[in-house]
Amino acid sequence: xxxxxxxxxxxxxxxxxxxxxxxxxxxxxxxxxxxxxxxxxxxxxxxxxxxxxxxxxxxxxxxxxxxxxxxxxxxxxxxxx
Numbered sequence: 001x002x003x004x005x006x007x008x009x010x011x012x013x014x015x016x017x018x019x020x021x022x023x024x025x026x027x028x029x030x031x032x033x034x035x036x037x038x039x040x041x042x043x044x045x046x047x048x049x050x051x052x053x054x055x056x057x058x059x060x061x062x063x064x065x066x067x068x069x070x071x072x073x074x075x076x077x078x079x080x081x
Contacts, residue, residue: 007033010067011057018055021071025059030067033058 011021015036022032035056059067 006061007058008061008064009056010059010064011071013055015055018057021057021074024070024074025057025063025067028066028070030059030063030070032067 010025010032011018013021015034018034018036022034025032035058037054037056057067057071
């Protein structure tokens with residue numbers, strides 16, 4: 001990804017899950033960025049949100065559809081365990 005690409009939200013969840021999703025996307029040729037809002041709020045001196053929704057995974061806008069498909073497949077496979 002470069003600085004000129006528009007980023008779109010592909011996933012919201014815990015840091016552990018977001019990190020896994022980022023790896024999954026990258027293994028499939030989709031660059032991803034994780035933003036940890038809880039850590040950002042701690043640095044600012046206050047706490048925001050909970051661990052279950054503290055991390056956001058962003059992808060380039062042109063990869064959003066493929067990324068969401070991969071995320072959905074992962075979430076469905078997790079439900080079937």
